Amino acid sequence: MSRKDRSLWAIFGAPLWVFVLSLTGLIGALLEDGAWDAVFSAFLASTVIVTVWALIRRRR
Numbered sequence: 001m002s003r004k005d006r007s008l009w010a011i012f013g014a015p016l017w018v019f020v021l022s023l024t025g026l027i028g029a030l031l032e033d034g035a036w037d038a039v040f041s042a043f044l045a046s047t048v049i050v051t052v053w054a055l056i057r058r059r060r
Contacts, residue, residue: 022047
């Protein structure tokens, strides 16, 4: 394991993006109506999709 593998960005990069997407989806869904609800719902669903993908990938 090299030093590059243990950088903060390598460890926390993906969780940070999932957090940003889900927080944006939550705030946007609370503030906007109409067609934006579908967009912000997709942002919120990205958390579930990424989690399921990671669990399936880990079991292989």
